[in-house]
Amino acid sequence: MTKSADHSWTHAGHGLPDSEPSLNTTAIATGLQLPAGFAAIAGDAELGPAITTNLAKVEKKLREAIANSDPLADATSRHLVEAGGKRIRPLLTLLCAHLGDASLPAVVQAAVVVELTHLATLYHDDVMDSAPFRRGAPTAHEVWGNSVAVLTGDLIFARASILVSELGGRALGIQARTFERLCLGQLHETVGPRPDEDPIEHYLSVIADKTGSLVAASGQFGAIFSGADEAYEDVLVEYGEKVGVAFQLADDVIDVTGVKVKSGKSPGTDLREGVPTLPVLLLRKAAADGDQSAVDLLTLIDGDLSSGEALAAAVAGLREHPVTAESWIVARRWADEAIAALAPLPEGVVKESLSNFALAVVDRAS
Numbered sequence: 001m002t003k004s005a006d007h008s009w010t011h012a013g014h015g016l017p018d019s020e021p022s023l024n025t026t027a028i029a030t031g032l033q034l035p036a037g038f039a040a041i042a043g044d045a046e047l048g049p050a051i052t053t054n055l056a057k058v059e060k061k062l063r064e065a066i067a068n069s070d071p072l073a074d075a076t077s078r079h080l081v082e083a084g085g086k087r088i089r090p091l092l093t094l095l096c097a098h099l100g101d102a103s104l105p106a107v108v109q110a111a112v113v114v115e116l117t118h119l120a121t122l123y124h125d126d127v128m129d130s131a132p133f134r135r136g137a138p139t140a141h142e143v144w145g146n147s148v149a150v151l152t153g154d155l156i157f158a159r160a161s162i163l164v165s166e167l168g169g170r171a172l173g174i175q176a177r178t179f180e181r182l183c184l185g186q187l188h189e190t191v192g193p194r195p196d197e198d199p200i201e202h203y204l205s206v207i208a209d210k211t212g213s214l215v216a217a218s219g220q221f222g223a224i225f226s227g228a229d230e231a232y233e234d235v236l237v238e239y240g241e242k243v244g245v246a247f248q249l250a251d252d253v254i255d256v257t258g259v260k261v262k263s264g265k266s267p268g269t270d271l272r273e274g275v276p277t278l279p280v281l282l283l284r285k286a287a288a289d290g291d292q293s294a295v296d297l298l299t300l301i302d303g304d305l306s307s308g309e310a311l312a313a314a315v316a317g318l319r320e321h322p323v324t325a326e327s328w329i330v331a332r333r334w335a336d337e338a339i340a341a342l343a344p345l346p347e348g349v350v351k352e353s354l355s356n357f358a359l360a361v362v363d364r365a366s
Contacts, residue, residue, distance in 0.1 A: 035086045037360030040353045041095065047349050051094055054108055058090045061112045065159050066119075076144055076152040080119050083137045088247075089114040089218040092240070092357075096222030098350050099232050106167055110221035113167070113175065116160035118214060121182055123153030128186065129273055171221065178217045185209025192276075200281050207248040208241060215247070216240030235344050239354060242338035247361045249331035252277035254364065256318045268315040272305045278330060282323040297321060328362070335362045 034042055034051075042048050066077040090111035097107040125131070126139040127146050133139060141149035157179070164175045185206050193202035219236030222228075255270045256279050270277050280301065286294035297317045305311045318324060335358040345351045 035088060035091070035357075035360075036364070037357035038091070038095075038353055040349050040356060044349045047098060050098070050102060051091070054094045054102070054111070055087065055091060057108045058087065058094070058111045058115065061108065062115060065112060065116060065163065066156060068155075072144075072148075073152070073155060076140055076148055077156060079137075079140050079143070079152075080122055080134065083134065085119075087115060089118050089214060092215065092218040092354075093222040095350055095353055096219045096232075096236055097226035097228070099223055099345070100226030100228030102222075102226050104226055106225040107222065109163055110167060110171065110225045111218075113160050113164045113171075114214060114218045114221060116156055116163070117175070117178070117182075120153045120156035120160065121210075121214075123149050123156070124186070128190065129275060131269070131273075167225065170224070174217055174220060178213045181209040181213040185213070189276075199276070200278070200285070203276055203278065203281055204245065207245055211248040212241040212244030215244035232345060235341060238341040239338050239358075242334050242341060243354075243358045243361060246331050246334035246338060246358065249278055249327065249334060250362050250364060253279060253324060253327045253331065256315055256324060268305070268311045271301060271314050271318070272311055278327045279318055279321075279323050282326055283318065283321065286323060293321065294323070331362045335359060 041051050062081055063078075066074075066081055068074040068077055093111040093114055094102065094107065097104075122134060123140055126134055127141045127149050131139050132142055139149070140152060144152075161172075161175070164171050185208075188202065189206045189210065193199045216237045217240070219240045220233050223230075223232045223236055252270065255267060255277065257267065269275075271280070283294050283298060283301070287298050297314075300310070300317060301314050303310070305314055338358045339355045342351055342354055345354075
């Protein structure tokens, strides 16, 4: 592994602006709150402080990584970092690193890489989906336009690539393959299923690529850069793939339950934008199988949802239809499979926290 270099890439515009204040890791750690499902970490006298301290280091290094001496690039790159987020992916990296030596400095750098990669995809996703809000704030393309938003995503991908290159060839290979899957997932979502392809299987494949792949890489990086037993890597990859799919499936259901979630995404956004999600795909299957209630509801969903009243009616109808409960069952099945994949790991807070996180993913307020 290459030793981390001095990050003063001013020749490429990278570097802290003159007015950038010093970031205090202790202050950041004080304000951190672990997401649902990770209570076991907070309650552990040794693991809790270690995870919180490293998360604070990740937060500090994220801001350093995206800081730019160019004012426009600095502002656009900071946009989503400063909007907050649960930091699930770096948290998984840090947690899985406790299967080995979590104090190794490469662990934190790997955690920064996965969050930068995730942030970059959000800039692109929001342009593709014409999303007006992200994490309660206007999306970058709403503020600066599509071209600037896409280029900002590219810039953040580049910063992640610089950091991962310092971690060595194996990390670079995992990052490259993950990036490939992220792109293929977006491509396949954009063009839709082939005529001979089952729409639900196509959709599950898309979210495995778009969400599962990076969650899997997050856990794998934690194992690799902590020097954990190599046998744990495959376990964490399988877990990450499955829990990532469960997470996205749950998001789909939450979108049609009529509750405005903390991300600032209003209920029914996916319906209005025509984004295929599991409840609607199951509804189409039910309609094709002769369910008249599904046929009637699809007429509403496929109609004009531009008004708030029409969208509310579609959300209410889908929330009450049996396909929504069926979607929750599917999401929980993926979470159960993720937990089952953890069987080879040693008993302890790491395994318990990973299991609890999988349960929390499909037990969010809906």
